[in-house]
Amino acid sequence: NNKKAGKEFQLLSYYNIAAEALRNHNIDASLRHTIEGLKLDDEYPLLNYLLSKICLRTGDLNQAIKLCKKTYRKNISILKNKSFTNNDIVLSSEELLLYGLNISRLAGNNEALNYFLFEYAQPPYKNFINDSSGKSSVIKKILSKYPIDDEAITIIESISAPGNIEYLV
Numbered sequence: 001n002n003k004k005a006g007k008e009f010q011l012l013s014y015y016n017i018a019a020e021a022l023r024n025h026n027i028d029a030s031l032r033h034t035i036e037g038l039k040l041d042d043e044y045p046l047l048n049y050l051l052s053k054i055c056l057r058t059g060d061l062n063q064a065i066k067l068c069k070k071t072y073r074k075n076i077s078i079l080k081n082k083s084f085t086n087n088d089i090v091l092s093s094e095e096l097l098l099y100g101l102n103i104s105r106l107a108g109n110n111e112a113l114n115y116f117l118f119e120y121a122q123p124p125y126k127n128f129i130n131d132s133s134g135k136s137s138v139i140k141k142i143l144s145k146y147p148i149d150d151e152a153i154t155i156i157e158s159i160s161a162p163g164n165i166e167y168l169v
Contacts, residue, residue, distance in 0.1 A: 043074050
């Protein structure tokens with residue numbers, strides 16, 4: 001709440017406090033701090049992403065999807081325009097897309113699912129979806145709830161990273 005601290009520092013502070021509250025399963029406190037931070041900047045990607053996760057936890061899947069899209073678009077805008085400072089944290093586009101695919105599937109929202117699949121097919125992800133190594137078919141199997149065989153597990157292992165394993169699972 002120190003007004004002498006820069007806006008970026010305040011936003012990051014709200015995010016860290018809210019994220020810690022969410023890790024401790026204190027959704028009310030997390031929501032309160034997230035909303036306070038968004039009053040400073042309602043486009044701030046980290047806080048919108050966190051608010052999306054809060055909505056997911058509370059079962060508001062459509063709002064979680066909406067916020068994930070907003071976060072993704074703002075994140076892409078920051079990256080394309082290179083309009084970030086040393087204090088900005090740019091999120092992983094791939095992680096956001098996998099998260100968006102996951103909550104779209106949970107919500108049964110085909111429109112959102114198609115949005116995130118389309119975005120995932122764009123550079124730099126185009127090669128991921130259209131490659132010949134079977135990654136595309138594995139993603140489609142996962143989304144369609146088809147049984148996963150040993151070959152698919154090997155492909156999933158090859159594309160898994162600590163930042164995206166939650167969404168692939």
